[in-house]
Amino acid sequence: MDKIRESLLKKSLASKIERRGKAVSLFCLALIVGVVFLIFYFVASRGLATFFQNHINLWQFLSGTEWNPGTTGANGQPDVGALPMIVGSFLITILSALIATPFAIGTAVFMTEISPRRGAKVLRPVTELLVGIPSVVYGFIGLQVVVPFVRHTFGGSGYGILSGTFVLFVMILPTVTSMSADALNAVPRYYREASLALGATRWQTIYKVVLRAAIPGMLTAIVFGMARAFGEALAVQMVIGNATLLPHNLVSPASTLTSILTMGIGNTVMGSLQNNALWSLAMILLLMSLVFNLAIRYIGRKGKLNNER
Amino acid sequence: MNAKRTDKIATGILYGVAALVVIILLALLGFILIEGVPKISWHFLTAPALAFEAGGGIGIQLFNSFYLLFLALLISLPISLGAGIYLNEYAPQNTVTSLIRTTIEILSSLPSVVVGLFGYLFFVVQFKLGFSILSGAFALTVFNLPILTRSIEEALANISDSQREAGYALGLSRWETVTKIVVPAALPSIITGIVLSAGRIFGEAAALIYTAGQSAPALDFSDWNPFNISSPLSPLRPAETLAVHIWKINSEGIMPDAKAVSAGSSAVLIIAVLLFNFLARWLGKRLYKHLTAE
Amino acid sequence: MKKSRVIQLLGLIVIGVLVGFGYTNREKTNAGQSITAVGSTALQPLVEAAGEQYSSNHAGVFINVQGGGSGTGLSQIQSGAVAIGNSDIFAEEQSGIQASKLKDHRVAVVGIAPIVNKQVGVSNLTQQQLIDIFTGKVKNWREVGGNNLPITLINRAQGSGTRKTFESYALKGHASADSQEQDSSGLARSIVASTPGAISYVAFSYLDQSVQAVRVDGVRPTETNVRQNRWYIWSYEHLYTGQRPNQLTKQFIDYVLSPAVQQKLVKQLGYISVHEMQVQRSAAGKVTAVK
Numbered sequence: 001m002d003k004i005r006e007s008l009l010k011k012s013l014a015s016k017i018e019r020r021g022k023a024v025s026l027f028c029l030a031l032i033v034g035v036v037f038l039i040f041y042f043v044a045s046r047g048l049a050t051f052f053q054n055h056i057n058l059w060q061f062l063s064g065t066e067w068n069p070g071t072t073g074a075n076g077q078p079d080v081g082a083l084p085m086i087v088g089s090f091l092i093t094i095l096s097a098l099i100a101t102p103f104a105i106g107t108a109v110f111m112t113e114i115s116p117r118r119g120a121k122v123l124r125p126v127t128e129l130l131v132g133i134p135s136v137v138y139g140f141i142g143l144q145v146v147v148p149f150v151r152h153t154f155g156g157s158g159y160g161i162l163s164g165t166f167v168l169f170v171m172i173l174p175t176v177t178s179m180s181a182d183a184l185n186a187v188p189r190y191y192r193e194a195s196l197a198l199g200a201t202r203w204q205t206i207y208k209v210v211l212r213a214a215i216p217g218m219l220t221a222i223v224f225g226m227a228r229a230f231g232e233a234l235a236v237q238m239v240i241g242n243a244t245l246l247p248h249n250l251v252s253p254a255s256t257l258t259s260i261l262t263m264g265i266g267n268t269v270m271g272s273l274q275n276n277a278l279w280s281l282a283m284i285l286l287l288m289s290l291v292f293n294l295a296i297r298y299i300g301r302k303g304k305l306n307n308e309r
Numbered sequence: 310m311n312a313k314r315t316d317k318i319a320t321g322i323l324y325g326v327a328a329l330v331v332i333i334l335l336a337l338l339g340f341i342l343i344e345g346v347p348k349i350s351w352h353f354l355t356a357p358a359l360a361f362e363a364g365g366g367i368g369i370q371l372f373n374s375f376y377l378l379f380l381a382l383l384i385s386l387p388i389s390l391g392a393g394i395y396l397n398e399y400a401p402q403n404t405v406t407s408l409i410r411t412t413i414e415i416l417s418s419l420p421s422v423v424v425g426l427f428g429y430l431f432f433v434v435q436f437k438l439g440f441s442i443l444s445g446a447f448a449l450t451v452f453n454l455p456i457l458t459r460s461i462e463e464a465l466a467n468i469s470d471s472q473r474e475a476g477y478a479l480g481l482s483r484w485e486t487v488t489k490i491v492v493p494a495a496l497p498s499i500i501t502g503i504v505l506s507a508g509r510i511f512g513e514a515a516a517l518i519y520t521a522g523q524s525a526p527a528l529d530f531s532d533w534n535p536f537n538i539s540s541p542l543s544p545l546r547p548a549e550t551l552a553v554h555i556w557k558i559n560s561e562g563i564m565p566d567a568k569a570v571s572a573g574s575s576a577v578l579i580i581a582v583l584l585f586n587f588l589a590r591w592l593g594k595r596l597y598k599h600l601t602a603e
Numbered sequence: 604m605k606k607s608r609v610i611q612l613l614g615l616i617v618i619g620v621l622v623g624f625g626y627t628n629r630e631k632t633n634a635g636q637s638i639t640a641v642g643s644t645a646l647q648p649l650v651e652a653a654g655e656q657y658s659s660n661h662a663g664v665f666i667n668v669q670g671g672g673s674g675t676g677l678s679q680i681q682s683g684a685v686a687i688g689n690s691d692i693f694a695e696e697q698s699g700i701q702a703s704k705l706k707d708h709r710v711a712v713v714g715i716a717p718i719v720n721k722q723v724g725v726s727n728l729t730q731q732q733l734i735d736i737f738t739g740k741v742k743n744w745r746e747v748g749g750n751n752l753p754i755t756l757i758n759r760a761q762g763s764g765t766r767k768t769f770e771s772y773a774l775k776g777h778a779s780a781d782s783q784e785q786d787s788s789g790l791a792r793s794i795v796a797s798t799p800g801a802i803s804y805v806a807f808s809y810l811d812q813s814v815q816a817v818r819v820d821g822v823r824p825t826e827t828n829v830r831q832n833r834w835y836i837w838s839y840e841h842l843y844t845g846q847r848p849n850q851l852t853k854q855f856i857d858y859v860l861s862p863a864v865q866q867k868l869v870k871q872l873g874y875i876s877v878h879e880m881q882v883q884r885s886a887a888g889k890v891t892a893v894k
Contacts, residue, residue, distance in 0.1 A: 014481070014482040014485065015482060017482065017484055017485065018482040018483055018484040018485070020484075021394075021483075021484030021487070021488070022395070022399055022483075022484065024391055025391040025392065025394045025395035025398075025399065026391075026395050026399070027391065028387070028388045028389070028390070028391025028392040028395065029391065029392040029395045029396065029400075029409060031388055031392075032388065032389075032392050032412075032413060032416065032454050032455070032458065033409055033412050033413075035416065035451055035454070036412045036413075036415060036416045038427075038431065039416075039419065039423070039424070039427045039451070042427055042430050042431055043423065043426070043427060046430070068761065068778075069761075102326070103326055103329070103330055104330075106322070106323050106326030106327065106330075107326055107327045107330045109323055110323045110324065110326065110327035111327070114320060114323055114324070114327075115327075122331065123327065123330075123331065125586060126331065126334050126335070126338070127334065128504070128505060128508065128586060129338070129508070129579070129582055129583055129586060130334055130337070130338070131505060131508055131509060133337075133341075133512055133578070133579060133582070134511075134512030134513065134514055134552040134555065134556075134575075134578060135512070135514065135515065136514050136552055136555045136556040136559070137341060137512075137555065137575045137578070137579075140555075140559060140571070140575075141337065141340060141341070143793070143794075143797075145340075147797070148797065151798075157755045157783070157798055157800075157801070158798065159783055159794075159798075170333060170337065173330065173333070173334075174334070177330070178505075182463070186467075200312075201312050201313060201315070201316035202316055202320065203312075203315055203316040203319040203320065204312060204315075204316070206319075207319070223418070224417075224418065227417075227418030227419075227420075228418075230420065231418070231419065231420020231421060231422060231423065232420070233420065233421070233422040233515045234514055234515050234556060237786070238790065241783040241784075242760075242783055242784040242785060242786075243781055243782050243783045243784060244781055244784075245781050253782070253783040255784075258420060258422050261422055261426075262422055262515065262518075262786070263760040263761075263784060263785075263786035264760060264761060264762060265426065265519070265672070265674075265675075266519075266644070266670075266671050266672020266673070266674055266675050267672050267673060267674045267760060267761070267762030267763050267764075268674040268699075268762055269674045269677055269678040269681075269697055269698065269699035269700055270434075270675075270678040270682075270699075271678070271699055272698050272699030273698070273699075274698065274699075274761075274762060275674070275699070279426075282422070282423050282426055285419075285420050285422070285423055286419065286423055289415060289418040289419055289420065290415055292418060293411060293414050293415050293418060294411070296414075297411060297414075362871075434684070437684070439639065439667075439669070439684075440641070440669040440670075440671070518670075519671065522669045522670065522671075523644065523647070523669065523670035523671070524647060524651060524668050524669050524670060526651070526654075526655075526665075526667065526668070535622075546667070547667065547668075547669050557644075557670075558789075559789060559790065560786070560787030560788075560789045560790050567789070
């Protein structure tokens with residue numbers, strides 16, 4: 001009797017495993033979240049030093065156009081105006097996303113809706129392969145092909161926002177394409193069947209049903225692409241010219257946050273103003289990816305609501 | 310009919326767009342391969358790099374790339390598997406979960422430079438690991454975790470609930486259902502996710518420059534004891550990977566054949582990623598057959 | 604189920620034994636016998652090559668050389684994290700570094716030459732012209748006797764050793780105008796080679812057929828001219844240590860300064876041996892003849 005009682009009251013092995021499994025998986029998740037906070041803490045602790053230790057005015061940092069942390073400007077404070085880099089980063093990100101999006105979505109639709117067989121055989125492997133090409137390689141192709149092309153076609157030295165945009169366009173294209181294709185694939189089959197049964201043409205089905213249903217997923221894809229473009233360092237650094245000047249036009253040399261960051265960090269001494277100012281740039285990068293994310297979540301949620309309605 | 314014509318036009322345009330993208334991508338691939346493949350030889354693949362003479366190879370860098378990839382996956386796979394399982398199977402639908410998801414998305418969109426610099430501050434300086442394989446592997450883990458977690462979660466979410474219900478009906482606990490039924494069923498897509506992320510890790514340079522370092526000291530390939538610093542397995546030696554090598558010789562290289570080495574390395578990198586993709590696809594199919602007893 | 608448990612356990616035990624075996628059989632002689640040098644990417648190949656030679660002569664010694672940039676090297680040696688900090692510039696020139704706490708070992712000299720694109724049609728400039736070009740006063744090559752081409756400045760990154768040297772000695776301390784920047788010599792050279800009207804500056808070892816090296820006031824950028832300070836755009840390559848470096852570090856630096864390295868490696872890498880200099884220069888830029 002006691003034995004039975006005991007075995008009934010005791011937690012079964014399965015429930016023990018269940019608990020352990022849940023705890024372990026929760027721990028993994030907590031670890032990732034912890035890493036994110038750690039990154040924010042570390043970057044912020046360096047990046048904020050510019051403002052608290054070196055007493056740089058935040059507004060001056062964001063709106064100043066002179067970047068030369070080693071020297072003192074006209075107002076007696078070091079020249080740490082990050083505006084040229086901020087403008088450069090934004091321009092290049094938005095432009096490349098604008099160009100890449102129609103191509104990526106068009107290709108993704110082709111892959112999933114029009115010719116799934118060819119899509120699976122040719123396009124998908126190629127795009128997945130291209131995701132793996134190191135950015136350095138893109139940079140050097142940019143240097144050898146894109147920069148001369150821009151110089152001959154649009155004038156200027158060839159280094160600038162436009163070249164950066166072209167390089168980034170090709171770089172983010174595979175990522176956005178394959179993620180959009182995933183989003184389209186995730187649209188249930190019966191959506192399409194229902195639409196076709198109603199007499200809609202293939203294009204009507206794609207445009208009115210499939211694309212709408214996949215909007216949140218595709219937006220995520222685009223933001224992923226934008227985030228990659230915003231954070232891309234080595235490829236852009238090679239073709240943009242890295243001049244800390246406000247870009248006058250698309251073919252004048254400009255710079256991005258990442259390009260100045262990677263160039264400078266090895267030449268400065270930990271804890272000095274020059275170094276802190278660079279960490280402040282890193283902090284802007286960090287905050288921007290935060291903003292990107294929040295924006296996309298907001299749009300994605302709206303898209304979902306529209307779908308359900 | 311109007312709708313029909315629109316349909317035709319749209320289809321035509323889509324064909325055009327897809328063709329254009331394929332042309333761009335193939336031209337890119339072709340450019341790299343045509344430039345690089347003629348430079349590849351057995352000597353090139355195995356010889357150590359030479360700093361200022363022609364005829365150096367990429368043997369050590371190639372090994373470093375694979376070793377780093379292996380270590381990074383070794384660390385990140387269990388963590389992201391756990392996190393993916395929790396998110397998809399256990400997490401309640403509430404604000405906290407949604408906040409956690411946001412956090413992971415933020416991590417995935419962090420610029421690799423920032424990840425690299427964080428790795429430098431945290432692993433290299435704070436933990437005094439120096440520029441080493443271990444620092445590099447941790448940085449790559451940070452970089453890889455969100456991508457992998459996301460793809461695993463998606464893979465799990467695509468398994469229909471009837472599978473889970475079948476598991477419960479058999480009296481399995483949730484955890485057992487997940488590990489015995491759901492994960493095996495999702496394995497092929499999990500593997501695809503791993504491959505995709507592996508490709509990105511393999512080509513990553515910005516996160517490694519300040520963590521795994523930019524030097525590839527000579528290795529003693531007869532010594533496989535990880536506690537010796539000249540052993541290939543030693544996790545505490547600095548390790549320049551292939552992608553970092555391409556970046557370095559293009560920027561600082563003074564060997565006379567720098568262009569050729571960089572073209573050859575790029576081709577090797579792409580071929581490696583290609584082989585990787587094929588292998589994983591094949592493996593995914595095999596595993597699927599094996600685990601689902603089909 | 605049970606069987607797989609046993610296999611798992613066995614696997615763990617095997618791994619554990621292997622790790623333990625590896626740990627006990629590690630080359631203990633190596634344990635304390637390694638030094639780490641971090642810093643300048645320009646100096647890295649020299650130290651690396653010297654380190655490899657040194658290790659092959661002294662079994663069991665490992666010289667661990669890492670890049671990261673001069674700033675990284677100096678801050679790492681200042682914090683005591685490494686044995687040697689490689690730098691392209693004097694510690695005195697780097698803000699945030701207390702030079703008095705460090706010991707300077709000059710191991711090589713590097714000459715720096717202005718380079719222009721071949722279409723420019725200029726092979727000689729006066730120093731004043733050079734200053735005018737880099738401060739943005741002169742905008743077209745026509746004004747300095749070249750072809751009708753707009754001037755494109757390619758600078759090195761702020762804080763880079765090459766740029767500091769060039770600004771202090773070629774431009775007499777004038778800061779150059781805001782322009783394109785590149786963080787490496789190789790890239791600067793290939794950009795100058797491919798961009799019409801471009802001008803930049805690189806170390807002698809990067810001079811090649813793809814670009815035109817420029818004479819300044821008629822003086823050729825050659826090693827002989829650097830030795831006599833007739834070509835005054837040059838700088839030292841430094842290995843910085845703490846005030847009291849340990850025995851191994853000292854021996855290694857002596858080795859780098861020995862003829863074995865100075866006569867062969869230093870030359871192969873395109874540097875000039877410190878022993879051949881007929882002048883020396885202080886951190887403040889004062890030049891004196893070597894007795």
